[in-house]
Amino acid sequence: MERREKEMEGWETPKRTECRIPAVFPCPPPPKKKAAAAAFGKRRDPPKNGYFQPPDLEALFALAPRREACA
Template identity: 55%
Template sequence: MEVVERATEMAEEGCTTPRSRMYRIPVASVCPPPPRKKLMVVRKRDPPRNGYFQPPDLETLFYAQPRRKACA
């Protein structure tokens, strides 16, 4: 009977949030510092010893074929 009485008391009171100090979120004393930016590493490269790539048939790749005329 005691369990039934306790259950009815809890139902009448409703659910509540624990308010004990043990359950509270601790207060932060000092804000953390902002994240630092990563250092950008810039390296300048010398041009290649043999020069840049120059394909010999570059003109043939971009050759435009003549358009066909439409039949009238």
């Protein structure tokens, strides 16, 4: 046991600054939001071809007249 104790006497935790764990730095602040007023204040021109015109659904689903059976 004496030999082992003698070997362990020389071991120490390094205390030099380059051996230390670096200090924790605070996180940077979050990015700033863009001004919302600039986005909402701009008006867009209407589309060149006009807005979407849905098809006439009444004509699309209208029942075709019944054909009389030839007898």
